[in-house]
Amino acid sequence: MTNRFLNLYHHDFxxxxxxxxxxxxxxxxxxAQQTIALAREADNAGAALIAFPELGLSAYTCDDLFHQRAMLDACEMALADVVAASITLSTVMIIGMPVRVDQRLFNCAIVVSGGRIHGVVPKSYLPNYNEFxxxxxxxxxxxxxxxxxSLLSQTVPFGAALIFEFSDMPLLRFHLEICEDVWVPIPPSSFAALAGATVLVNLSASNVLLGKEVYRRELVRQQSTRCLAAxxxxxAGQGESTSDLAWDGQALIYENGECLSKSERFLEASHLIFADLDLERLAYxxxxxxxxxxxxxRHKDEVEKFRVIHIDLKLPRDIILPLERTVERFPYVPADSKRRDEHCREVYNIQVQALTQRxxxxxxxxxxxxISGGLDSTHALLVCAxxxxxLGLPRTNILAYTMPGFGTTERTLKQARRLMTLIGCNTQEIDIRPSCLQMLKDLGHPYADGQEVFDVTFENVQAGERTSRLFRLANYQQAIVVGTGDLSELALGWCTYGVGDQMAHYNLNASVPKTLIKYLINWVADATDMGDSTFSFVRKEEDTTALSNVLTDILGSNISPELVPGKEDVGTEQKTEDFIGPYDLQDFHLYYTLRFGFTPSKIAFLAYSAWKDEDVGRWPDVVGTRRHQYDLPEIKRNLRIFLDRFFRTSQFKRSCMPxxxxxxxxxxxxxxxxxRAPSDGESALWLAQLDKIPDDPNA
Known part of the structure; x- marks a missing residue:
């Protein structure tokens, strides 16, 4: 049996x-022949189900031909062909056709697989206006x-309130509605979602008009969002009668408001679209x-009308079936440049509004x-400006202090000085080394006697001295201390308790991850370099290039607390990511842990799907951003660091954050x-699950 790690169904996709x-x-x-051909293609691709258009076996535009017995008999014969073909397929087919029931005719969706008809769902709302x-x-x-x-000698469930469930995957529950059903104020699928359907399917034959394509997309997007569903x-498309109408053959797949796949329209040939749905995400x-x-x-009466029909069909779990859905490497940062620009502008506006109100x-x-000359304090200073x-106040009301210590490099110190000068704040510099040395001497620390002992106490004395001075200075000058520690540091506990990265009067960056901070600074650097004055951070036009240059230099610096002296003047040996792992990966792990509560196995699968290949230019270019792939052992190693620090060692710092x-x-x-979590929780549960992941995904 093939290892299931590389099979999307194993991770509730x-x-x-x-x-x-x-x-x-x-x-x-x-x-029927055309339908079967597409069904086989879907089956070869590992699809669990495939949906076809409304009245697809007859065509929608038959008009009064629907009342001809020859037509209706031929539809049943065509359905028999589909049912026979389904015996060799694992994919569930959802077919549209007219069905006779008790001397009445219904526009129906029919569920077929494994040589069986599992159910027949009639259309609830019949349009009888305009061209309909x-x-x-x-x-x-x-x-x-x-x-x-009774249909084709099978007794099958009938009714609009049917939900179909895969016995092999209980989260895969789908409901059927037909065209107009989703255009009404309360679509049947709304109640179906409340009854547990995670996948809503619409068989439609909507004709095309000017602007209708956009309206359809918005209708589908909103319904998937409101119902927390796919x-x-x-x-209907090519081949329908154009006596009075035209048809564009639009196909769409949405998941909770996000378009996962859409077809080209007005295609002459049969066509097919796929998407990998995250059912666990919807359930969460x-x-x-x-x-x-x-x-x-509140809608109990409607919900209780639904019947659940079980489909005993084995999904293709024991083969390699990689995820084809796009997984963003930087989930906190949109890959699309337009959305990214809007995102960056919105983050700045949120932070500016918040601090203004405070x-x-x-x-x-x-x-x-x-101001350290690093990423976090740079971004916070831009917001303060x-x-x-x-507020209409001078920027000299920003009291900016840089406090070089034992590990401060000349590069970051120069960056801090240049940045503060260009922003136009009240700039101060305090060398904390003498007071730190005194503290180390009072503690009896060996460094005070000339020994190169760079332990945690050595580092925390410097961090604590900086914070102590900031709070006393703020008190003396009637100011509030603006914190700079970011979301990634809080998640990993990469901050000293009670000091600047963890404590402040008000922390601007506490919900901004490190990867997003990079893009926010890069966005300002690019806008400044291009002379964009809509979000200007400099007062003099001649300073725009200088600001862009210093921001670029800051982005290119190593991420470091700079608390331990380096051997060279141009750098430091103390690199944060050497201790806690690359922020590119750890922010990825944080997003799926915090936002959706996924298991380590699923997070590793998503990370592997996102990072296993070389970067081919999809991701926006930012100075200092890693642009190569990670293999599974590297992902597991860093995920272990994240899980242990997030669940076991760091919560007490977050419990008292400003x-x-x-x-x-x-x-x-x-x-x-x-x-909200206990400060003395354990990480063993998550680490035990992590240990079950193979090092070789192809083993």
Whole structure:
């Protein structure tokens, strides 16, 4: 048996497909052949199910031909062909066709697999306006009280309130509705989602009009968002009658508001789209958002109408089936340049508004901040500059201090000086080495006697001295201390308890991860370099290039606390990522742990899917950002560091963190907000799960 680690179904993903076959009006045999061909293609790709258009076996535009017995008999014969073909396929097919029930005709979706018809779902809402007159030929679902019908000598469930569940994957529960059903104020799929359906499928034959394609996409996006579900949409295309209408064959797959796949429109040939749905993610959202459960209670009568139909079909779990869904390497940073620009601007605006309000409410007009010449304090200083501009106060109300210590390099010290000068704040420099040496002497530390002992105490004396001075200076000058520690440091506990990275009067960066801080600074550097004045940080036009240059230099510096002296003047041997792992990976691990509560196995699978290949230019270029792949052993090694530090060693520091603005989903560790956990928890549970992951994914 092949190791399941590289199989997407093992991690609660499900591959689904939407097909738009070529059709011929009133030629069910031909339409069945086209449908089967696409189903085989979907099956070869490992899809669990495939959805086809409304009335696909007959074509939608048959009009009064639907009342011809020859047509209806031919549709049943075509369905028999589909059922026979399904015996050799693992994919569930969802077919549209007219069905006779008790001397009435219904527009139906039919679920077929393994030589069986699992259920028949009639259309609930029949449009009878503008170009539509379906009520002329069909009856709505509530015109029949039948719960089962006989079709092709099989007794099968019948009704609009059916949910189909894969016995091999309980999270894969799908519901069917047909075209107009999703256009009404409360679609049937809304109640189906409350009843447990995670995948909503719409068989449609929507004709195309100017602007209708955008409206359809928005309709599907919103329904998937409101229902916390995936939504599959298939629409009729090439071959439908164009007597009075045209057809574009649109196919869509959305998951909780995100478009995973969409087809080209107006294609002449049959076509197919795929997507890998994250069913666990949908289930988590429903569990996490307790108002979903409240909605179930309030619509109990509708929810209880649904019947669950079990499909005994083995999914392809024991083969290598890699994830084809795009997994962002930097989940906190949009890969699309337009969205990234909007994202960066919004983060700055959120932080500026938050600090502005804090100053107004406290009647304080000054902020005090320590500047190291590194990433976090640089970003915080840029925010402080815009706060003063918004309040109409001079930037000299920013009291900026750089405090060189034993490990401070000349490079970062120069960067700090250049940055403070260009921003125009009140610049001060305090050498903390004499006072730190005195403290070490008072402690009886061997460094005070000339020994090169660079232990944790040696480092914390410097960090503590800086923080102590900042708070006393703020008190003396009637200012508030602005904290600079970021989300990544808080997650990993990479901060000394009670000092600047963990404690402040107000912390700007507590919900901003390190990878996003890089992009925020890079965004300012690029905008400044291009002369973009819409978010300007300099007062003189001639300083724009200088600011861009210093920000680029800061991005190119090693991430380091600079508390241990290096052997060279141009660098430091103390690199943060040597101790806690690369932030590129650790921010990835943080996102999926905090935002969705995924298991270590799934997080490793996602990380491997994102980072296993060389960068081919998808990811935005930022100075200092790593751009090569990680193998699975490297991912596991760093995930172990993350899990142990996050769950076992760091919570006590987060339990008393200062106020800070939340800037995004899954980006807060505040004990008053997104994350509340015991300070003395254990990590053994997560580490034990991590140990079950193979080092070789192909083993």
């Amino acid at each position: 499900a591959r689904v497909a939407v097909g738009v076959p070529q059709c011929r009006v009133a030629d069910p045999a031909y339409n 007159y379906e009520a002329r030929q069909f009856n709505a679902a509530d015109c029949s009280s039948a719960e089962a019908i 939504y599959l949409y298939s629409s 959202e429903r569990m996490h958002k307790t108002t979903f459960g409240q909605s179930v209670r 100053l107004l409410s406290s009647h304080i007009k000054k902020v005090l901040i320590g 815009k706060v003063m501009d918004r 106020n800070a603005p939340k800037v995004g989903m899954g980006s807060s560790l505040s004990p008053r907000g997104d994350w």
